[in-house]
Every structure is written in C-alpha cells, then in structure tokens.
Amino acid sequence: MSDTQVSFKHKDLLSLKNLTKEEIKLILDTAESMKEIFTRKIKKVPTLRGKTIINLFYEPSTRTKSSFDLAGKRLSADMMSLSVSTSSVVKGESLVDTAQTLEAMGADAVIIRHSIPGSPHLLADTIDASVLNAGDGAHAHPTQALLDMYTIREKCGEIEGKTVLIVGDIRHSRVARSNIWALNKLGAKVRVVGPPTLIPPQLEKMGVEIYYDLHEALTGVDIVNILRIQLERQESGFLPSLREYTKFYGIDEEVLKLANDDITVMHPGPMNRGIEIMPEVAYGEDSVITDQIPNGVAVRMALLYLLTGGERVEKAAN
Amino acid sequence: MLKYKKDILDEQGIQRALTRISHEILEKNKGLEDLAIIGIRTRGVPLAQRIADKIAEIEGEEVPVGILDITLYRDDLTTVAQQPIVHQTEISFDITDKKIVLVDDVLYTGRTVRAALDALVDLGRPEVIQLAILVDRGHRELPIRADYIGKNLPTSKQEVIEVKLEEIDGEDMVVLNEYIDEEE
Numbered sequence: 148m149s150d151t152q153v154s155f156k157h158k159d160l161l162s163l164k165n166l167t168k169e170e171i172k173l174i175l176d177t178a179e180s181m182k183e184i185f186t187r188k189i190k191k192v193p194t195l196r197g198k199t200i201i202n203l204f205y206e207p208s209t210r211t212k213s214s215f216d217l218a219g220k221r222l223s224a225d226m227m228s229l230s231v232s233t234s235s236v237v238k239g240e241s242l243v244d245t246a247q248t249l250e251a252m253g254a255d256a257v258i259i260r261h262s263i264p265g266s267p268h269l270l271a272d273t274i275d276a277s278v279l280n281a282g283d284g285a286h287a288h289p290t291q292a293l294l295d296m297y298t299i300r301e302k303c304g305e306i307e308g309k310t311v312l313i314v315g316d317i318r319h320s321r322v323a324r325s326n327i328w329a330l331n332k333l334g335a336k337v338r339v340v341g342p343p344t345l346i347p348p349q350l351e352k353m354g355v356e357i358y359y360d361l362h363e364a365l366t367g368v369d370i371v372n373i374l375r376i377q378l379e380r381q382e383s384g385f386l387p388s389l390r391e392y393t394k395f396y397g398i399d400e401e402v403l404k405l406a407n408d409d410i411t412v413m414h415p416g417p418m419n420r421g422i423e424i425m426p427e428v429a430y431g432e433d434s435v436i437t438d439q440i441p442n443g444v445a446v447r448m449a450l451l452y453l454l455t456g457g458e459r460v461e462k463a464a465n
Numbered sequence: 466m467l468k469y470k471k472d473i474l475d476e477q478g479i480q481r482a483l484t485r486i487s488h489e490i491l492e493k494n495k496g497l498e499d500l501a502i503i504g505i506r507t508r509g510v511p512l513a514q515r516i517a518d519k520i521a522e523i524e525g526e527e528v529p530v531g532i533l534d535i536t537l538y539r540d541d542l543t544t545v546a547q548q549p550i551v552h553q554t555e556i557s558f559d560i561t562d563k564k565i566v567l568v569d570d571v572l573y574t575g576r577t578v579r580a581a582l583d584a585l586v587d588l589g590r591p592e593v594i595q596l597a598i599l600v601d602r603g604h605r606e607l608p609i610r611a612d613y614i615g616k617n618l619p620t621s622k623q624e625v626i627e628v629k630l631e632e633i634d635g636e637d638m639v640v641l642n643e644y645i646d647e648e649e
Contacts, residue, residue: 154547173550180534180551189587192537222537449551452537456548 155453159271159278162287163328171332175297177449178442184221185441195224198255198455202228203245204281205261210416210440211281211290215258218447224255224455242266243273250274256455259283277454285319290450291415292325294443296333299370301442302411302435307334312364312406314396315374315423316345318385322415323374327353340364341396344385361396365405372413373398376423389422399425403433411435467625467642473600474616474639479630482615483512486597487519489613494564497524499592501563503531505581506552508570511632512599516568531556533567538580554584561589566613570628572598575609600626600639 153169163171184190200219204212212228219226229249242261249257256277259267264286271278282288299306311330317323317339330337331354339346340358351357358364365371376392386392403410412424412434420426429436474482494500497520504513510532517530532555542548567581578596585594597613602620618641620626625642629635 156547177551180553183553183555184537187588192587193583194537194542197543452551453548456542456545 157454159267159280160289160450160454161267161271161278161280163289163292163325163332164287166332168332168334171293171296171329174293174446174449174453175300177453178293178297178445181221181448181452182441182445184448185445191221191223193223194452195219195222195455198224199253200224200226200256200258200451200455201249201254202226202281203231203249203257203259204229205231205259205266206282208260208281210443211260211288214440214443215279215281215290215447215451218444218451221444222448222451224451227254242270246270246274250276256451279450279454282321285321285324287325288321289325290443290447291322292329293450294439294446295322295326295372295413295415296329297442297446298413298435298439299411301438303369303409306330308336309369310336310338310367311370311372312338312340312368313372313374314339314361314364314398315341316376316385317341317350317374318345318347319377320374322372324353326372327355338364338368342386342392361402362405365402368406368410370411370413371398371403371406372415373424375415375417376419378419393422397421397423397425398428400427400431403428413439415439466645466647468645470624470641470643472638473618473626473641476637479599479615479637479639482599483515484519486613486615487516487523490516490566490595490597491520491523493595493612497526497528499562499564500566501529501531501558501560502566502568503533503556503560503585505567505569505577506532506534506536508628508630508633509533509568511630512570512597513566513568514632516566516597529558529563531558531560533581533584535577535580535584538584540576540580554588556588559589560585560591562592563589565591565594566597567594568597570599570630571626572596572601572609572611572614573604573626575605575607578609579607599628602626 153173202212216226254276258279258281259270260281261283264284267278267280267283280289313323327337337355339355340361410433414436418424502513502517504510513530517528521527534552534554536549536551595612598611599615600618601611601614602618623644627640627642629638631637
C-alpha cells in the first residue's frame, strides 16, 4: 500500500510498445479507482483543477473524443476541443505551428488524432505539454487497447493465459496493433483471423498466430475482439464484396459456439451490424461492448491523472 | 537520516486508546443511531474497523464502516514529483443524514482531513462529521481539531511519528523518530 511501488514517469502516451507490464497494470489499477467515481451522485473530483487539456482531432471521432472530453471534465480540467475543419488548419497551418499556438495558450496536455502515423511523436518532440495519442493512421491507438485490457480484466479476471482472437481488417487497424502489444505484454495468447489481403506480411513477428479460417481460429478462444470493416477499404480492392466477408468472417451466434463456453465478445465501435457482427451477438449476453464505453472514460481519466499531474520539470523524459 | 527516539504506544496502549475513543463516540452521540465510521487510507482503515468492532461489542449492534481515499482531493498534487497511487473509496451506504466519524492515525497539518472533508461532502450531506485520531502531534496549518484523541503528543517538526498496525505492518506500535543531519 505504499507509494513507492511502480510509478509512471512518462511525459506522453504515444504507443504501448514502450510501456512495461507494470506500467500498464498501474494504469488499469488507477482506472479501477476512477470508475468508483461513476457510482457517485457527484461524478467529479477536483484533481486537475487549473489544468488545460486540448482535444486536437484531425479525423472524425465520436467515442474517443467525447470519452476524453468527459474524462477531463470529471477530473475538473478545462477541456477545449479544436475542430479542425473550422480552424486555421484549412488555411494550411502545419501541425507543429498549431501545436505551438496551443502550447502558448498554456495547454498542459494535447490529445491528438491524425491520419499520418507518427504525428503524435512529432508533436511530443515539439512541445513540453503531455501528448496523448488518440489514434495515428494504422499505427497505434493506445487508449483503445488499454480500455480493452481493462474490460477483459473486469470480465475475466486475469489476462495472463487467456486466448484472444482479433477478427477482421488487421492490416489497416491501429486497434489491432495496440491490442497485440498490450496482450503480449500481459501474457495472453493472441490469434488473428481475416482474409489474406487484410493480414499484413510478417505479422507473425509481432508474436501472434495467424489464421485464415474463422472456424479453426475460434476453437478454444476465451475472448473475441471484432474489428470494424472500414467500408472505404472495400473500394480499394482488398475485399471482393462485403457479402463474401460476412459469409466467411461475420460473427453470428452459430459460429460463436465453437469458442469456449464463457466467451467474451468485444468491438471497439462503431459497429457495422449485419456485416462483421450480427445484432444478436452485439447485444447478446456474451457481449461487453456497452461496458467498453464507461471503461474508456475510466482509463482516460487514469491517463490524464498520471500524465498531467505533478511538476513538469521534475518529470524525466520518455 | 531518520533515527529512533522513543516508544509512544505499545499494543495495549493502542488498544486502550481505541476502547476509550469507542466509549466516547457512543457517549457523545448518545448511542449508535445513524452512526457510521469511515477510515482514511491507509492506516485509518484498520483503526476504523477496530473502533466499529469495539462499538459492536459494547452495544451488540453493527455500525456501517467505509473506506475513504483522499488522493484525488490532495492540495499538493501539482507540486509532487510523482503522482501518488489512487486507491478506491469504498463506502457502500448513503452518508446523507448520517453521523460520520472520520478516523486517521496521525493529525498533523490538518491537510489530509481538509481533503477528506471535501471528498465526503461530494458523496452526500452528513448530519455531522466528527474526527477520531490515534495521535495528535500539533503543528496545524488549518483550523481543524479532533473530537476524539488517542494520545496528545507535542512534537518538533524534525520528528516523525511512525504508526504500525497489525493489519498492515504485522505489529501494533507507535514510535517517535527524528531526522538528524548526517554530519552530526
């Protein structure tokens, strides 16, 4: 119970690749304490009073953006959202210039989503404020993976020793990549399944088992994480047709019977119901999809607390 | 360097102090109607449980017990180098209109109690909040005082009170230590 256990020394959260198992567990434990606040009548604590946190989203988002927004507000930080379509970005301002403007306004943390992989890293190198990656291209989406870990731990107890299957478009998925890093660190066995065109080459080097047949892949699985089929990809020739995808990789009640009895179903959202997941599965008793939402807020509160509290100068760099 | 100075309370001493505090709580509140005991993490938690057990022993009836974590309400979060670990608050009953006895091991500057009061009023509106403390060592920085005190111990600021409890540290005792400069 002493405060001399693991501590969190990073300035930024860019990817889960450079976090240790202990640091990930600290984030999840802190999130558990944050979740208790949701059960109160007054769902707010004064912890980050006077801190300014900016949401900088260059890509559309519903849940990640509102989840960060709510997380900051429940910790009493001043939250500001920059809608890129109405900002100077349309006048051609560069990411670095925008960031420096925000820092000059006194931002303590910047949450960024951008279509170009590595842009959060560029931002983190440029400014002193903490940078949180809310998704950069097909690279990483660390807060999604952390909330997935939290949800698995809440539903199944320990993550270690569990077999997790990720289904769908692995090639374009930052959610898949971040999940693989986190699951491997926490000692889970990771499988992926999808059409060969949507499995990137050399993926096995990340420490996963690759399947192309859903029935084979589902056998003996404890948790199935179903990715969204990004409909825009279909036109670029990765998928012959959506109907074919659904036939071979869509998750319905029937195929789910192949997995272990206490199977847990997850989906990062937004769902294409009837394509990658059938409604009876999405809202069935094995699904924790609606639990993922509040868990996302709790995990993001934990991260904002761990990253933006404390004296900046005394913080060691990553 | 932290150096041992003297023993303040032994196992019996702690037990007697808690027994007296339990009687005082019952006397002041005229029984245990609407009473609830809440311990402040870390060492207030076992102390609160022991007081609640004592009260149950005396009155033959249970009192609700809760755990309060004040980390998110601390006033020094922006100046500490490392963020302290947040633990869960576990209060399973509604505190509104209850007579709350807050319990902690040492009362010093009063800042922990200030944070605890803020945390409590966010959870509801108790009828009254009282404070029970095992050791009051003085040096208040806020206008806060305890209702029930195990031991009053005037100290200097170089001195440190170390409270050890069976449930956490494996033994019951209160010790006075002192910071000494290495050269001396």
